Amino acid sequence: MEKGKISAVQMGIIMHPAITATAILLVPAITAHDAKQDMWISPFWASLVGFLTVYIAVQLHNRYPQKTVIEYSEQIVGKFLGKIVSFIFLFFYLHVTGIIVREYGEFIVGNFFVRTPLIFVMGSMIFVCAFAVRGGVEIIGRLSELIVPIVMTIILFLLFC
Amino acid sequence: MRFFKKNSAQNLHIEHQHEQLHVLSFDLKQNMQVLQNVYDNCMDVVFHSFQIGGTTNAALIYIDGFVNIEELDSVVLPSLMKHPFSNISIDIDRLLEQTLTVSKTKKIQTIAECIEHISSGSAVLLIDSQNKAFALGISKWEKRSIEEPTGESTIRGPREGFTESLGTNLSLLRRKIKSPQLKMKTMKIGTYTQTEVAISYIEEIASPTLLEEVEARLHRINIDGILETSYIEELIEDNPYSPFPQVLNTERPDVVAANLLEGRVAILQDGTPFVIIVPVSFYSLLQSSEDYYHRSLIGTAIRWLRYLFLFISLLLPSLYVAILTFHQEMVPTSLLFTMSASRELIPFPALVEALMMEIVFEALREAGVRLPKQAGAAVSIVGALVIGQAAVQAGIVSAPMIMVVALTGIASFTIPRYAAGIALRMLRFPMIFLAGSLGLLGIMLGILLILTHMATLRSFGVPYLSPIAPMQGREMKDVLIRVPLWKRNTRPRLTGTKNITRQSPEQKPNPLDGDDKMEKGGGA
Numbered sequence: 001m002e003k004g005k006i007s008a009v010q011m012g013i014i015m016h017p018a019i020t021a022t023a024i025l026l027v028p029a030i031t032a033h034d035a036k037q038d039m040w041i042s043p044f045w046a047s048l049v050g051f052l053t054v055y056i057a058v059q060l061h062n063r064y065p066q067k068t069v070i071e072y073s074e075q076i077v078g079k080f081l082g083k084i085v086s087f088i089f090l091f092f093y094l095h096v097t098g099i100i101v102r103e104y105g106e107f108i109v110g111n112f113f114v115r116t117p118l119i120f121v122m123g124s125m126i127f128v129c130a131f132a133v134r135g136g137v138e139i140i141g142r143l144s145e146l147i148v149p150i151v152m153t154i155i156l157f158l159l160f161c
Numbered sequence: 162m163r164f165f166k167k168n169s170a171q172n173l174h175i176e177h178q179h180e181q182l183h184v185l186s187f188d189l190k191q192n193m194q195v196l197q198n199v200y201d202n203c204m205d206v207v208f209h210s211f212q213i214g215g216t217t218n219a220a221l222i223y224i225d226g227f228v229n230i231e232e233l234d235s236v237v238l239p240s241l242m243k244h245p246f247s248n249i250s251i252d253i254d255r256l257l258e259q260t261l262t263v264s265k266t267k268k269i270q271t272i273a274e275c276i277e278h279i280s281s282g283s284a285v286l287l288i289d290s291q292n293k294a295f296a297l298g299i300s301k302w303e304k305r306s307i308e309e310p311t312g313e314s315t316i317r318g319p320r321e322g323f324t325e326s327l328g329t330n331l332s333l334l335r336r337k338i339k340s341p342q343l344k345m346k347t348m349k350i351g352t353y354t355q356t357e358v359a360i361s362y363i364e365e366i367a368s369p370t371l372l373e374e375v376e377a378r379l380h381r382i383n384i385d386g387i388l389e390t391s392y393i394e395e396l397i398e399d400n401p402y403s404p405f406p407q408v409l410n411t412e413r414p415d416v417v418a419a420n421l422l423e424g425r426v427a428i429l430q431d432g433t434p435f436v437i438i439v440p441v442s443f444y445s446l447l448q449s450s451e452d453y454y455h456r457s458l459i460g461t462a463i464r465w466l467r468y469l470f471l472f473i474s475l476l477l478p479s480l481y482v483a484i485l486t487f488h489q490e491m492v493p494t495s496l497l498f499t500m501s502a503s504r505e506l507i508p509f510p511a512l513v514e515a516l517m518m519e520i521v522f523e524a525l526r527e528a529g530v531r532l533p534k535q536a537g538a539a540v541s542i543v544g545a546l547v548i549g550q551a552a553v554q555a556g557i558v559s560a561p562m563i564m565v566v567a568l569t570g571i572a573s574f575t576i577p578r579y580a581a582g583i584a585l586r587m588l589r590f591p592m593i594f595l596a597g598s599l600g601l602l603g604i605m606l607g608i609l610l611i612l613t614h615m616a617t618l619r620s621f622g623v624p625y626l627s628p629i630a631p632m633q634g635r636e637m638k639d640v641l642i643r644v645p646l647w648k649r650n651t652r653p654r655l656t657g658t659k660n661i662t663r664q665s666p667e668q669k670p671n672p673l674d675g676d677d678k679m680e681k682g683g684g685a
Contacts, residue, residue: 009632108602112488121602128609135617142616142630143609 010141013148018100024155025107101126183272189218189289195272196222206279213241213288222275223284229301233284236262237297241286265298280355304329310412310434312579315451322412327357327431330414334361334427337418342366348379350393354386357431358393361417366424366652366660374621375426375439390430390437397439399619404587406580407620409438409445416450424657440621440656442628444640447471449577452643460643467575474572475585475611478515479596479604481565485511487600503559512597514558518566519589521547526570623655645669 006014031042064072069089074082105122113121132140185192193208200206209221219241221233240262267283269275270293275285282300307329310322323330331345342364350358358379362372378397387393390410398407411417412434417427420438428437447467452460484491485500492500507514525544532540546552548567553560569589576582588611595603618625628636636653638644647668651661 007631112600113602124599124602124606128606128613131610132613132616135613138631139613139616142624142626143612145632146612146616146626146630147609 004136004138004141006137006141010145013144014141017144017148017151018096020151020155021100022103025103185270185272185275185287185292185294187290187292189220189287192272192287192294193220196275199272199276200279211238211242215242218289220287221284222279222287224279224282227282227300227302228284229299232263232299232301233297237284237299261295261297263297263299267296267298269294269296277355281357307333313411313413313416313450313577315449315454317454318451319413319415321414323414323429323434323436325432325434327359327429330429330434330436331359331361333414334417334421334429337414338363338421343421346376350379350382351384351386354388356387358387359429361421361427361429363421363424366422366657367426368424368656368659371424371426371440371621371656375428379428387430389433390428390435393428393430394437399621400617403614403618404584405443405615405618405625406446406578406584407439407441407618407625409441409578410435410580411438412436413450419450419453422663423652424659440623442620442623442655443581443615443625444629446578446581447576448639453646457643457645464643467577470572470575471585474569474576474582475589475592476604476608477569477572478519478565478589479592479607480601481561482511482515482593483596483600483604486597500559500561503553503561506556507559508556510597511562512593514562515565515593515597516590518548518552518558518562519569519593522566522570523586627655628653 028039032039035042060069060072064075070082070086073085073089076082077085101122104125105118108121109116109118132143183195193210197208205225205227207221207223207225209223211219211221213219221238223233240260267278269278269285274296275287275294278296279285282302283296283298286295286297288294304326305324307321307324309320313322321333323333334345335343340363344362344364346360348358348360349355360372360375360379375397379393382393382396384392384396394406394408394410395401400407409416409420417436417438421427425438425440428439430436448464452464455463485504489497504511509517525540525547528540529537529544548563552558553563573582573586576585592604592607595607597603599606612626615625616630624631627633628640633654635651636655638649639653647670650663650666651657652663654661657663
């Protein structure tokens with residue numbers, strides 16, 4: 001395991017685009033289906049859940065500083081259950097990554113490359129991601145710092161112009 | 162290969178030891194014999210025997226054309242030959258103090274030292290029945306005078322450039338930074354070339370760990386010869402396979418001085434006007450010394466222009482190919498009509514067209530650099546025809562393609578550092594391929610790959626994309642804008658942490674602060 005160090009700001013910037021992509025590409029379509037013209041309220045309700053999650057995460061961190069989720073889950077619910085929780089966590093990350101890649105692939109194929117196989121679009125992106133992962137977590141942090149501000153500027157530009 | 166290297170290194174070691182053993186003997190003839198054997202078949206080495214004061218045998222050994230013969234003949238030799246020595250055994254220290262009219266003398270005791278000094282342009286004086294010799298530093302050789310650096314011309318700024326002589330270069334640097342804090346350490350690299358290399362830094366500013374690292378990397382070099390600082394560059398850089406330059410090379414003393422003042426280390430080499438500076442970030446490769454000589458607003462504007470053209474030089478042809486091949490809907494309809502009309506008779510797909518023209522452009526550029534000056538005009542005329550109206554009329558390329566290629570060509574020359582510009586120019590070709598096969602998606606993938614690669618790069622511990630990634634808000638003053646000098650109070654954090662304060666703050670010129678002499682003077 002490579003021991004890279006990233007700052008809190010970098011961590012935040014890394015997490016941001018992962019959420020933004022889903023929030024822009026998928027969520028509006030789903031909420032609009034049920035909420036129709038009142039869709040604008042849904043983010044406010046949804047954010048409450050988000051704040052609760054962050055609150056729990058922070059509290060857990062304060063109680064078990066310098067430890068990862070996997071380490072303290074064993075302490076909280078015991079060895080056997082802890083292992084199951086850790087497994088679920090790891091599986092969750094795998095799952096989420098899969099979802100994000102699929103989202104991306106479907107978006108590209110659905111909108112631009114109608115006749116391109118999905119596997120190729122997703123595969124090429126995974127290749128680029130693998131190249132970044134090979135560089136380590138520091139590289140991903142730096143890349144996010146470089147790319148996310150540009151992407152955010154473009155999104156804001158599209159929103160307000 | 163490995164065996165070879167080890168073997169030669171061993172040989173060298175033995176040879177070196179062998180020479181060390183040869184301490185100068187008391188017998189002049191024996192010393193001469195040893196040196197004559199060493200310089201066997203070297204017709205440029207002169208062995209001149211004479212007598213000091215008409216009694217004591219002595220010899221001068223030097224390389225013809227490497228020492229100042231006039232000085233030797235008119236000053237050194239007469240003072241020695243006419244010296245009234247009565248007894249045979251000369252007090253060697255008295256000779257040094259009273260007779261030799263050369264200020265740069267050195268007492269030496271071994272054959273190896275003799276060889277070293279002869280090779281570096283000193284005349285070595287051997288005296289009979291003395292086991293010591295003198296190296297007289299009266300070297301003088303033909304060198305180019307200080308000229309304006311052609312590779313980095315500026316409109317405003319000093320017009321002097323480094324030359325091939327290390328001594329001249331060091332003095333040019335010393336003339337810029339007069340403080341004794343400017344240090345210069347020399348070492349020799351190259352088993353055969355024995356090239357003198359100087360590491361220059363400012364003691365109070367440069368970080369000692371950086372200096373250690375530079376020295377360690379230089380000491381690790383074991384090579385038969387270095388002819389240009391690019392040899393050193395290639396042997397000490399962090400990522401040898403990257404297309405991007407990881408050191409800054411310049412032939413301008415003012416650039417070196419500015420970088421030394423920011424805590425960087427310069428490596429100078431005898432025999433080349435190019436000095437390399439480490440560590441470096443990608444943004445410093447996009448800065449020209451002239452940014453600082455212009456007004457700050459102008460400097461900022463020029464810097465942004467350069468960033469824009471950086472993207473154009475990397476992306477314009479591939480964007481054109483991608484849009485024309487896959488995303489025609491992005492082009493305004495009326496423009497699309499004219500573009501398709503111009504492409505109607507072209508038999509090639511846009512990808513082939515773009516590759517062809519870009520390669521031709523690169524060939525013309527390369528030819529323009531290599532060709533003798535007399536043929537240059539011919540090449541530019543033919544080049545204008547090839548990338549021009551004739552090519553369009555011949556039905557080989559379309560007119561918009563010509564524009565794209567020409568614009569890209571101009572864009573790549575707005576990057577002030579040739580090494581950075583050529584890296585981007587070469588990366589353009591894989592980008593064109595990606596654009597031709599995957600469209601805009603391919604371009605995005607390409608950009609991500611390049612950015613990832615750049616983010617992994619480090620130059621002597623400094624991340625290549627710093628200060629943007631990792632982000633350092635305060636350092637943006639020299640990236641996004643060119644701050645006015647009176648606001649540039651701190652040195653860049655990545656290299657200048659040892660001594661962060663550059664100047665006293667609050668130096669913003671404000672005429673109202675002082676007395677209003679100016680105003681009164683103006684009125685009178």
